Amino acid sequence: MNIKQVIIKAFHDHPGEFISGEELSQTCGCSRTAVWKHIEELRKDGYEVEAVRKSGYRLIAAPDRLSAAEITAGLDTKHIGQRVIAYDEVVSTQPLAQEAAAKGAEEGTLVLAEMQTGGKGRLGRPWHSPKGTGIWMSLVIRPAIPLPKTPQITLLTAVTVARTIREETGLPVKIKWPNDIFIGDKKVCGILTELNAESDRVNYLVIGIGINANSVEADFPEELAAIATSLRIESGQPVKRAAFIRQFCRFFEEEYDYYLQHGFERVKTEWEKNSYTIGRWVSVQTISQKLEGRAVALDDEGVLMVEDETGAIHKVYSADVNYRANP
Template sequence: MGSSIREQILNLLLKQGEATISGEEISRQLQCSRTAIWKHINELRKEGYQIEARPKSGYRLVYRPDRVAPEELKPFLQTKWVGQKVRYKRSVDSTQPLAHDWAKEGIEEGSLVITEEQIAGRGRMGRAWHSPPHSGIWMSLILRPPIPLAQASQLTLLTSVAITRAIRKETGLNVTIKWPNDLLIDGKKTCGILTELRGEQDQVHYVVQGIGINVNVTDSVWPEELKEIATSLAIEAGRTFERPPLIASILGEIEALYEGYLNHGFQPIRILWEEYAGMLGKTITARTAGGMVKGIATGLAESGALLVETGKGTEAVFSSDIQI
């Protein structure tokens, strides 16, 4: 209940702009005591909000910190169910295990774990993911798709399309997709997707999709080995971006594509993925469990596997590291 009142107080202050709103008016609108309002305003101040209190006049929001807490996200969110329930932490080792725990408790589909900082963020194949505070989007989304285990990898491709569409719309940057789970700008990684699931007897119980996006990360915070291969939206655009509207846009795209996927299958996602892929028509090398596959990337199979034209014909690559 507390966070809900805090969200509503913040929304009222935001709507006022430069004007003040009295404690009495807030109390009337939210139907809670003046003491409760004072308590929640102090909590907002602890989170970095500067709220001016003028005698006989009321409260005014002077400064708003860059946060991805629910009270910042909700005003932008236009989804029906994705992101409507949020678990927010200032700092975590990784959002993935928290989302797994929540999913095992039976939380509904579309619930989101989000943080300002990951101390031990991880990517595909156990790699570390550098997640500095207040500079990116570090979140895990819980889905419960009624699909067989064999189709679960399609969700990574769906999410990569959704994020690409949102970033292009919100920033104008030419983001492209690299199979299976990376988004690139001019060959440098700006986003990674980690799909983990639990299931049995060929049925998915739940999926946790970890999404890491370098939004306002600067070169100065990265280890040297990342500077040549990673970038951020701010570096590429030459300006910073508000994270809550971008998150809301991403969640909206995921909801729309996911509902379409459940109703119409993978084919529409495949068409969109091939439109946004920056690697089709290029020579790639895939390191698979069965050895190296070298050839020209031509598209996606219905399963979501990458199709590679080699000297011996077309080969489907299901899981590998790709070099372009």
């Protein structure tokens, strides 16, 4: 960590408390003058820091901006989120995370941006990513699992995002198979998992997560207003995005470590419990065919099971799923 990151972490470790300049200089391994200069830089970055003679410095308020220092401060995970690469504006965090992973970025590396100009979802669909309103991030992981099990990671991520939203906002959320998070009948989050592998091993996965956090109605273009929403619109309260990301990292590491040790069963149970899809009549478009029927369950591998009008069960591995009124 650099000196600014160490100072921010010290403030997070002592919320509402004064920390003396001497203590900060010892913690940072620099002079008190250097501490003062870095405090001034933090103020320019939007941090409100109170300075009182003989008492020291106290953090009053932090800006709502996504920086490596703000996210790693107070984060108690072993791996997930311990390295953060933050940008102001990018085309998309996904290729940047893939590039970092290809160069050896450690598991848990998080790439995020305040704004994406070319964010993408599944099937190459554009993802609206305005500046300063959302959580646009990509996570690098390196699971030692067989190639056929990698789609389970998308379901694990959806379960984790849903849990984080409930914990941070109290909002009821549902998961649309396999990668969307809904509040009511509107989408609030999309997940895109991309794989780099050889014939017999996974090199890494890059999980892209886009969450409409603090968007207001005016932020959505007309074509999205009827189908998309945000955590702020639904809860009536702004989301502290850095705190949300820290909580996601904690929950993801917990679920991921459990999955690697014990398998998919817990993810399957949680996914079905929070499913927007199970029990609904669906229209499924795969590369080769169109299928209509009722989504009845996930199988033990995470494949969607759809029962058609004849009672036949079909396994859906990858498809575009739409919903229609029950027959």
